[in-house]
Amino acid sequence: MTGRLPIILVPLLLGVLLGCPDHAWALQSHGPPEGLYVHQMAHIHFVLALGYLLWDIRRSSFTSMGWRYLQVFCLLMIVWNVLAFTGHAMGVVLEPHHISTVQGYFQSRLLGPLTTTKIIFYITKLDHLVAVPALFFLFIGMRSLYRTVIEHAGEEKK
Amino acid sequence: MNGLPLLPTIIIDMAGSMADIIFSFLAMRYALLLTRRQPDNFLWGYLFYFCMALSAFSVSRAAGHLVKQFLFMSDNGDIWADIAPYSGGFNTLLLISVSAVTIFYNKSVQAYESIEQKAAKLKSANLQLEKAAAELKELNMHLEEKVEERTAELSKSEKKFRHLFSNSKDMIFFGDIGKNVLEINESGLEMLGYSPEDAKSLNLYQIFRNEEDIFTYYELLSRDGYIKDFEAEFQKKDGSVIYVLISATAIYDDNGKMIGCEAIAKDLTRVKTMMEQLVSSEKMASVGQMAAGVAHEINTPLGIILGYAQLMKDDFDEDSEAYQNLCVIERQTKASRKIVADLLKFSRQAGSARKDIDLNEILSDVVAVTEHNLNLNHIQVHLDLADHLPRVIGDAEKLRQVFVNLINNAQHAMEEQGGGDLYLGTSYDPGKKQVITRVRDTGHGIPEEVKAKIFDPFFTTKPVGKGTGLGLSVTYGIIQDHGGTIVVESPVRNPDSGEMMQGTEFRILLPRAEDTETVALKEEGGRPETM
Numbered sequence: 001m002t003g004r005l006p007i008i009l010v011p012l013l014l015g016v017l018l019g020c021p022d023h024a025w026a027l028q029s030h031g032p033p034e035g036l037y038v039h040q041m042a043h044i045h046f047v048l049a050l051g052y053l054l055w056d057i058r059r060s061s062f063t064s065m066g067w068r069y070l071q072v073f074c075l076l077m078i079v080w081n082v083l084a085f086t087g088h089a090m091g092v093v094l095e096p097h098h099i100s101t102v103q104g105y106f107q108s109r110l111l112g113p114l115t116t117t118k119i120i121f122y123i124t125k126l127d128h129l130v131a132v133p134a135l136f137f138l139f140i141g142m143r144s145l146y147r148t149v150i151e152h153a154g155e156e157k158k
Numbered sequence: 159m160n161g162l163p164l165l166p167t168i169i170i171d172m173a174g175s176m177a178d179i180i181f182s183f184l185a186m187r188y189a190l191l192l193t194r195r196q197p198d199n200f201l202w203g204y205l206f207y208f209c210m211a212l213s214a215f216s217v218s219r220a221a222g223h224l225v226k227q228f229l230f231m232s233d234n235g236d237i238w239a240d241i242a243p244y245s246g247g248f249n250t251l252l253l254i255s256v257s258a259v260t261i262f263y264n265k266s267v268q269a270y271e272s273i274e275q276k277a278a279k280l281k282s283a284n285l286q287l288e289k290a291a292a293e294l295k296e297l298n299m300h301l302e303e304k305v306e307e308r309t310a311e312l313s314k315s316e317k318k319f320r321h322l323f324s325n326s327k328d329m330i331f332f333g334d335i336g337k338n339v340l341e342i343n344e345s346g347l348e349m350l351g352y353s354p355e356d357a358k359s360l361n362l363y364q365i366f367r368n369e370e371d372i373f374t375y376y377e378l379l380s381r382d383g384y385i386k387d388f389e390a391e392f393q394k395k396d397g398s399v400i401y402v403l404i405s406a407t408a409i410y411d412d413n414g415k416m417i418g419c420e421a422i423a424k425d426l427t428r429v430k431t432m433m434e435q436l437v438s439s440e441k442m443a444s445v446g447q448m449a450a451g452v453a454h455e456i457n458t459p460l461g462i463i464l465g466y467a468q469l470m471k472d473d474f475d476e477d478s479e480a481y482q483n484l485c486v487i488e489r490q491t492k493a494s495r496k497i498v499a500d501l502l503k504f505s506r507q508a509g510s511a512r513k514d515i516d517l518n519e520i521l522s523d524v525v526a527v528t529e530h531n532l533n534l535n536h537i538q539v540h541l542d543l544a545d546h547l548p549r550v551i552g553d554a555e556k557l558r559q560v561f562v563n564l565i566n567n568a569q570h571a572m573e574e575q576g577g578g579d580l581y582l583g584t585s586y587d588p589g590k591k592q593v594i595t596r597v598r599d600t601g602h603g604i605p606e607e608v609k610a611k612i613f614d615p616f617f618t619t620k621p622v623g624k625g626t627g628l629g630l631s632v633t634y635g636i637i638q639d640h641g642g643t644i645v646v647e648s649p650v651r652n653p654d655s656g657e658m659m660q661g662t663e664f665r666i667l668l669p670r671a672e673d674t675e676t677v678a679l680k681e682e683g684g685r686p687e688t689m
Binding site: 039042050060107109122138141145 | 160161162163164165166167168170171173174175177178181182184185186187188189191192195196202205209212216230231233243246247249250253254256257258260261263264267271
């Protein structure tokens with residue numbers, strides 16, 4: 001009896017949907033803020049993934065320097081994500097007239113009076129100060145792991 | 159003019175973007191090297207994909223930022239407005255991708271750990287296997303050494319016991335429960351007169367003279383598990399008997415069931431003979447002493463009786479009855495005196511005249527006297543005298559009496575069968591320096607049970623009145639007196655063929671004249687031997 005249920009339900013559902021075309025249930029439309037939301041959610045997702053990775057590395061009890069550098073990378077990347085997330089949020093709050101480009105792009109200024117929002121925005125614009133060290137730690141972490149493998153291989157040969 | 163200049167953020171953004179690309183690619187390079195170095199390692203694979211996704215994100219983000227900066231620098235910000243959604247979308251996509259890859263770390267670690275654990279187990283098992291193999295190899299080497307050592311010990315022991323088995327002067331044999339002889343040493347075969355070929359089919363029924371002894375032997379073995387000093391008689395291949403003392407142990411199988419025996423048999427024949435000779439000698443010595451005493455005591459009254467009887471004969475006529483009676487007294491008294499004289503001879507207390515004599519001559523004299531009588535009794539005399547026979551020191555008369563006694567006995571032994579052959583001969587044994595005289599008849603022989611008594615005084619197998627039983631006693635006494643030995647063999651072994659012949663042989667062994675003085679000092683040593 002249960003095997004026959006989809007055979008009955010599927011045509012019935014199709015019939016209802018085709019019979020009521022007033023509501024556009026076929027496709028959802030995407031408005032302008034959706035891209036920002038998705039991007040912000042991606043940052044959150046990345047923070048959670050990095051947190052999980054950090055926790056998992058510590059749990060895995062890998063003790064070599066390479067893994068320690070990777071943990072530092074995770075921490076810095078989390079910080080960077082927080083900065084980036086905040087920066088994106090501040091970008092929404094900040095109005096275009098708060099930045100002056102009258103004297104050319106290189107002479108651009110964040111106009112006063114300086115509020116907390118503006119200061120935070122300014123700081124988040126410097127996110128590479130965290131992102132670059134994070135990737136540097138990733139680089140030295142990978143290099144350290146590689147060297148450890150080479151050393152082990154040398155010891156085994158001996 | 160207040161506010162903050164954005165130039166530092168622009169510079170940091172551009173420099174940081176380039177640094178991001180460089181470091182992320184450097185990280186990806188080492189991740190790639192790791193995967194190439196250990197392609198089977200899940201963890202390096204994961205890190206490579208992570209670095210690759212991150213590099214892609216870095217490139218996307220940095221490229222977007224640089225393009226943006228350059229567009230703004232060239233006053234083309236409106237173009238950036240068109241590109242920005244794509245750049246942002248792409249950044250978002252790669253950001254999600256990096257996040258997605260990051261989450262798979264745990265699975266990679268699990269796979270890596272699982273493989274590592276299995277590898278560690280395998281490695282450990284391999285190490286243990288190697289260790290076990292090394293131990294096994296060492297054990298094997300030691301085992302070989304042990305086996306070699308034990309084999310050498312076993313070989314040495316086997317050699318030692320084989321040597322004992324082969325070279326023992328006593329008989330050693332192994333028997334099964336079926337009373338077959340499984341193995342017997344050379345001394346045993348020699349003792350029994352069998353050849354090594356005979357040994358293969360030898361059984362205890364052939365060896366033991368009495369069947370009862372076999373049953374007793376096996377009964378004691380199965381009851382006690384061993385036998386100590388079991389006296390038995392063994393029969394040799396030629397039928398002769400030897401006396402043995404057996405010590406044996408039962409052999410059991412794994413179930414404790416008796417399956418055979420191992421035994422050592424010592425030949426006691428010579429010891430037994432010597433013991434008998436010793437007993438006989440002691441007996442003869444005591445009988446001789448008694449006979450000498452009696453003879454002395456009787457000799458004096460016999461002399462008086464004889465003297466008076468002879469004196470009284472003068473008082474009567476020769477035809478008178480009293481005279482005849484006195485003659486009977488005189489004759490019987492003389493007979494009694496002869497017996498007394500014989501007893502004295504046996505006990506070696508009668509005087510003798512020693513001189514250098516030739517036994518061939520004496521034997522020829524005796525044959526000359528007795529041959530006629532022997533021929534009448536259908537006895538053929540065979541005289542075989544050795545040339546250049548050494549002379550002996552002795553009383554010729556007494557030695558004649560010895561030979562007469564022996565010939566008389568031989569004649570008596572052949573009377574019943576109506577004749578026979580009498581072999582008389584002399585020879586010299588240079589080894590023992592003895593002159594040997596043989597007297598052999600083909601008569602009925604001497605029964606085994608009588609052999610030990612033939613030299614006893616008054617022992618005779620002749621009918622009453624036909625012998626005094628002193629002949630061989632006197633013979634024995636005379637030979638002893640001459641420092642010689644008398645040997646009896648009945649039946650007689652043929653020295654050439656080894657076969658047993660009917661009859662009896664007396665051998666008289668006397669020292670040659672040159673050695674007589676030496677022998678006289680050992681006079682007590684001569685004893686009769688019976689075979």
